Amino acid sequence: xxxxxxTVHREVKKIAxxxxxxxxxxxxxxxxxxxxxxxxxxxxxxTPGALDDxxxxxxxxxxxxxxxxxxxxxxxxxxxxxxxxxxxxxxxxRLSL
Numbered sequence: 001x002x003x004x005x006x007t008v009h010r011e012v013k014k015i016a017x018x019x020x021x022x023x024x025x026x027x028x029x030x031x032x033x034x035x036x037x038x039x040x041x042x043x044x045x046x047t048p049g050a051l052d053d054x055x056x057x058x059x060x061x062x063x064x065x066x067x068x069x070x071x072x073x074x075x076x077x078x079x080x081x082x083x084x085x086x087x088x089x090x091x092x093x094r095l096s097l
Contacts, residue, residue, distance in 0.1 A: 006075045008039055012059050015068040020045060025068075032072055040073035 020028075025043045032041035040057055044050040046067045054061055059071050 008058075008073045008075055010057075010059050011072045011074075012054075012061060012063075013070045014046070014063045015070070016064070018068045019066070020068045028070065032070075035074075037074045038072060039075055041071065043068065043070045045069075 020043070022045075025045065028043035029041055032038060032043065035041075042050075042054065042057075044054070046061075046063045046065050046069050048065070050069070051061055051063070051065075054069065054071050057071070057073065059073075061069070063069055
């Protein structure tokens with residue numbers, strides 16, 4: 001008997017009217033990637049290249065250039081749900097990026 005294939009759930013959040021330094025985005029990506037069940041994560045500024053990368057990972061996007069985009073792919077639905085509230089309440093947003 002073989003196990004059923006895992007379904008990857010994707011979640012995208014955007015933080016409008018916010019700039020984030022690349023180092024902050026790198027740390028956010030690293031922290032999200034280390035969570036159990038997460039298969040892919042990225043925190044990026046919405047640039048054409050970054051949006052192309054997110055689309056290549058299967059994320060549907062409705063964002064404006066230069067917004068902060070937090071994207072997460074997880075094999076467990078609970079892993080794809082922000083644990084500390086909405087993006088506006090996360091450390092990333094509180095840093096007044």
